[in-house]
Amino acid sequence: VDQLVKISLDGQHEIMVKADGFPGKPVFLNDVEIDGHGNIYVSDSGDDDGKDAGIYQISSEGEVSEIINAKSGIKRPNGLLMDGYNKMLVADFGTGDLFQLDIANGKATKVNSGFGGADGLVRDTNGFLYISDWAGGQVWQLAEPKATPQLITDEYESAADIALSADGKHILMPDMKAGKLYFLPIK
Numbered sequence: 001v002d003q004l005v006k007i008s009l010d011g012q013h014e015i016m017v018k019a020d021g022f023p024g025k026p027v028f029l030n031d032v033e034i035d036g037h038g039n040i041y042v043s044d045s046g047d048d049d050g051k052d053a054g055i056y057q058i059s060s061e062g063e064v065s066e067i068i069n070a071k072s073g074i075k076r077p078n079g080l081l082m083d084g085y086n087k088m089l090v091a092d093f094g095t096g097d098l099f100q101l102d103i104a105n106g107k108a109t110k111v112n113s114g115f116g117g118a119d120g121l122v123r124d125t126n127g128f129l130y131i132s133d134w135a136g137g138q139v140w141q142l143a144e145p146k147a148t149p150q151l152i153t154d155e156y157e158s159a160a161d162i163a164l165s166a167d168g169k170h171i172l173m174p175d176m177k178a179g180k181l182y183f184l185p186i187k
């Protein structure tokens with residue numbers, strides 16, 4: 001929760017950024033996203049009140065910078081998803097809001113809300129956006145970030161970070177409290 005580790009498919013690992021390599025004090029590093037230029041973004045959800053929360057960027061050369069901090073308006077940044085050039089969607093675990101972040105200037109704009117403990121973000125091959133709610137065990141689908149959310153499931157204990165299956169036909173959803181991984185079909 002306080003360092004960035006790279007793990008290869010054969011199980012080898014290396015520490016890319018140690019805790020003291022971050023400009024701020026990492027408290028609860030959470031999600032990772034990579035842009036088309038090889039920059040890595042890491043959310044830090046901070047403590048339960050959002051103290052020390054933020055988002056870091058690690059350049060392809062290994063330079064670490066803070067994109068936003070706890071004063072950005074995003075209480076507890078969690079899920080990250082690139083959303084066009086220099087833009088990123090950010091799920092706020094603390095408020096259940098969805099933000100669009102302008103990476104260049106650090107400006108966060110709220111684009112949707114009502115996602116409980118907003119956790120994971122993924123986009124399918126048809127462009128639909130999915131958001132998981134860890135606290136409510138729900139997964140939502142949106143045609144675009146500002147669209148009215150459509151509930152696709154609410155039968156789990158804790159819908160954690162989500163991913164798209166390699167064939168693009170399922171959302172991979174870990175239910176952390178239940179200790180299970182589910183494949184939710186995409187319709």
